[in-house]
Amino acid sequence: MKSLYYSVLVLTFALSAGAPARATQFAAAAEPAGFRAQSGAEARAFHVPADVRVAWTATDALSGITQTRHQQVVGGADVYGGQITTLTDRTGRMLAVIGAHYPGLRATGTVKLTGKAAREVVARQVGTQGKWDVTLSISPQTGNRFYVVDAKRFTARWIFHIDAGTGKTLKKYNAIQHTGETASDPGTGVKGDPKQIDTTLINGTHAMQSGDNRQKTYDAKQANTSRKLPGTLFTDLDGGWYNESTSSPGQRAGVDAHYYSNVTDDFYRTTFERNSLDNSGLTMVSSVHYGNSYDNAFWNGSQMVYGDGSQTAGGFRELSGGLDVVAHELTHGVTDYTSNLVYQDESGALNEAFSDMMGNSVEAYANESATTSKCVLDTDQSQTTCADWYIGEDVYISPSANKVEGFRNMADPKEDGDPDHYSERYTGTDDNGGVHSNSGIPNHAYYLLVNGRNNAGCDTIGSGGHSHTEDCGVTVARLGVEKAQQIFYKAFTSLNSTATMGNARAATEVAAQALFPSDATELSSTSAAWQAVGVSEGAAPSPTCDVASATLPF
Template sequence: MVLTASLLASPFAGTPAYGLQPQDQGTVQLQKNASASKIDHRSVFAKTVTGKKNDSTDAVLFVEQQKDKLSLINPEKNLKVKKKETDELGMTHVKLQQTKNGIPVENSELIVHYDKEGAVQTINGYYNNELAAKEIDTAPVVSAGKALDAAKRSVSAPEIFEYEPKTDLVIYQDQLAYKVNLNFLGELPGNWFVFINAKTGEIVDQYNGLMHADEYKASKGSGIGVKGDHRVLNIAHKNDKDTKGGTEFYLYDKSHENTEGLLTYDFKNQWRSSTVRLPGELFKSNDASFKSDYERAGVDAHYNSKKVYDYYMNEHGRNSIDGKGMAIISTVHYGENYNNAFWNGQQMTYGDGDGKFMISLSAGLDVAAHEMTHGVTTNTSNLQYRFESGALNEAFSDIFGALIDDNDWEVGEDIMGADAVATGRDALRSLSNPRRFPVNAAYTPYGDGNGKYPQHMDEFYHLPLNLDNGGVHINSSIINHAAYLTGIEIGREKLGKIYYRALTVYLTPTSTFSDARKALLQSAADLYGAESAEYKSTEAGLNGVGIIE
C-alpha cells in the first residue's frame, strides 16, 4: 500500500553532466561530460564567485552574460522572472521560467542564487536549448474547450470535479500543448495532468499527480485518538442563535498568528458526492470533548496537523504549507475501508483502513507529515510526480515524516493493522533498513531480482510509468537511506535543515538524483561550510547509496 500517487524515476540518459570546478574571477566554470550527447533538456549546475558586490540585480541579464560558459542559446530572449525570494541566510534566489513567444516551456526553469552581498553564487536548473534556437508557431488550432473534453475522456473523468479544471497553454516536448489539470474523487481519485497537442488535439502525455495528505471563537478541547491516546486540542466554538442546538464545538484551530487556521473535516465514508464536496463537513460536537469512536480519526488528524505545522514554523520559519499562512485542511473518513491517504494538491485526505492491513491512516504523525510535506514540495520545488523527480518527491515526504515523528526511522508504523504486523509488515517503509520489506511482486522483474526495497543505486528499479509512476514509492528508499546515513552522524535537526534547504531553494520540477546530490551538498555548504563535518556527512550518506555524481 502507498501513501500517495505514483510517478516514474529513471535518469535523463544523455543529459550533459556538469561538475563544479575551481573558480576564477568573474566567470562560470563548468565541466561537461565528454561522452554526453547534445539533447534538448540541458541540466545546469554551475558555481561562480566574482568577488564583486552587487554584480547584477538582473538575473536574466547575468545568465545572458554567461551564456557561452553555460552553453545556453538566447537566454535573455527566452527567460522571464517567475519568483524572487530572500532566505534566512540573506541569500536571494531568483527563479526564471523559460518561455517561447511568451508561453512557458514546461519543466524548464533556472534558479540564480545570490549571496547576501549580491554576488551570484550558483545557477541551477534545466533549459531547452534546441527549442530556444528554433521558431515555433504558438497559435493554437484546437480550442481550450475541446482540449478539456479530450482530457476528460482520456482519464475517464466523472462529471463532478472537486476543483474547476484548469487549462493552460504551454510548450511541451517541443510542441504547443494544452496542460489540463483534472481533480476528482472516487475509489480511484485523481489529480491528473493531461497534455494535448494544441494543433491536432492528440494526447501527448498524461500522468496522475495525486500524492498518496458566523464567527468562530478559539477555545481548548480534548479528544481520544485512534489508538487511545489522550489529545489536547485547539478548537473553536460558535453559538448559532438561529437553531436550537446552542453552542457547538469544531475541529478548527485558529490560534496561530497570520494563519488561516487548521481545519479538520468529515467526509462520512463517501467516495464522492454531488451534495457534499471536499473537504466535507467541519467536524463538530455538542461539547469540547471529542471522544466517541467515530471522532477518533478526526482527533488524530487535527492533533497531528498542528504537530507538523509547529515543526515547520519552529525549525524552518515556514508559516504553513505555502509559507504564507494558508489554511491546513484535513479530511477523514474518506471512502470505505480505504487503505490510503493522499495530498491532492490542496489538502490532506485520510482513509479509515480496512482494520486488517491498516487502521485509520490519520493515526500516524509521520503520515500527516508525509502528506503535508507533499504540499510544501508543491509550493517550492514542485517536483514532478514521476521518474526520479517523483521518487525525490516521495523521499522528501518520507524523510520529513521520520524527522517529525522522531521515535524511529520508519514510516507508517502506527497505522499498520494486526494482520499486517503478524506477517512482519510492521511499517510501510524503513529509512534505516529499506530491504526489510518486499515490493509488489509485479515490480520485482524491473530490479535486481531480490524483490526488496532498494537502498543503493545498484538495486534501482527501472519501472515503466504504469507501475508506481515508474517507482516513486520504490526508488525513493535510496534517498531515504542516504538521509538516514547522514542523520545518524549529524542528528535530525541539522539533517532537516540541509534537506529542507535543498528542497525549497535548489531543486526544480525535473530534478534527478544527481541533481539532488548537488543540491544537498550546496545546501550543506551554505549552512555549515564546504569543509564542515555536516558537509562531509551529507556527502558520505549519498556516497553510501551510490549517488556519486
C-alpha cells in the first residue's frame, strides 16, 4: 500500500525557509494537513471531508475507475491548492486519494472588496477586454482571503491575486500556455503531405468545421490583437484544400490544425474515454496565420492559436504542422479542466511536462508513416514512423542539415539545455520560475518509464558530453507507452493545483497501484523512473516565487 502526506510543520518550514526541503517526518494525525497520496487500506479508510464540494467527476468505462475532484471551501472561499481527487472502482471502493486538504484552516481578516471591485483593480492595469473569471480564494498558510482574477483574451491570459481586504495586488503573471451536411475533403499539410479532413457543407461551400462540430478552424489573417480573433472560418468552393501559401489565405496550416486536432480528440476518446478537453464535448477552436512571422503557438484558455513561423533557419515553419505541438497545446486545455496546475514554479513545470508527455503519446497513437507524412526523421533512417521524443521537430527549421532539433528532447533534455535531474533544476524567476526548462525533469522520467534504461546524463554520449553521477545506479524497467500514459494521465489530472514534483511522484505511484493492483512491476518501475531523475519520495513542496510579469512561449 502507498501513503504519503506532509504535516503542517513540514509545509510551513519549507515555505518560510525559502528553499526546497525534504520531509523528515510523517504526520501521525488521522487528518493530516497538506498533500497526500494514498492507496490500499489507507485509501479505503479515507473519508471525504465535510468542507469540500465536488468540482467534477469522470468515469473510465474500460478500467471502471471513477475520478472525483473535490475543492475545499473555508470562509466562503476556495482553498488555494486545496483539492483532493479520489479514485474509486465500480463498486465504489476507494482505490486512491491524491491531493491536498487543510483541516482546521480558519479565515483571517475581513472581505471588504467584491469580486467586481477586484476585477476593476485588474482592468485598470490590463484593460477591460476578454473573458473574466473571478474566484474568492484563501491561503492555506495564512488564512488570508484574496481574489484570483483570470483575464482571458486571445493573446494574453493575465492572472492576478488581489487582496480581498485591501485591494492590493499580491501577484500577477501572464499564463498564456505556449507551446449541416458533412464532407471528407482532400488537402495538403504544412510538410506537403496529403490529408483528408472532416468538413461541413454550408450553402454549397465547404467549411473547415467537422460534421460533429468538435473542430472548427479559422484564418486569423495575420491579426495580432484579440479583437480580431478567432478570425474567419476557412471555406473553399470545391473542397480541395491546396493553397500552399505560408501566410493567409494559405490553407495548409489550416489543414494541419484541423486534422491534428481531430487526431488529438480521437486519442483522448480512445485512450482515456475523455469527451474533448472539458470532457463534455467542447469544440476545439483553432486559429492559424496569427501575427507576422510569429515563431510560436499557444493555448489562451479557450482556443488554440498558431503562428506562421519565420520560415528561416533557426526558426519555424507554420506551427500547426507538428502533431506533437497541436496535442501539447490542446493538453493545456485538459489541464485547465482537471488539475488546473498553477503556471509557476514546479506546478508550472508539471503543467508543461504533461503537455509534452501527451503530445508524444499522441504521436505514438497516430503511428504516422514516415514516408507518407514527410515528418522529420532522426539520424537513424531506419525509423519507419513519426513517433519520437523530440517536441516540435517537424516544424523547427534546423540550421544543421544533419541534426534533428525542436523545442525539447525528452530522451535527452540536456541537448536543449534543460535539466535531466532534479539537482540541476532552474531556481530563478525567469519564465515563471523555469516552467519550460524544468519540465525536462518529469519529461525524462516519463521517457524512462516508457523505454527503460538509465538517466541520459549517466553517460557522455549525448548532450555534448554532459554527465552527472547522481542516481546513476538506478535502472528503470520498461513499461511501454500504453501503461505509462494511463498512469501519468490518472495521476496528473488528479493533482492539486499547487503540486510539486515530489507530489507528482507520489500521485503516479498510487495511480499505478490503483490501475495495476495485482502486479508490483508498474509501481516499482514508476518509482524508479522518478528516482532516476532525482525526485525522491517525501520531498516537501518548494516555495512559490512571486513573478511581477512574464511573457511565456511554447
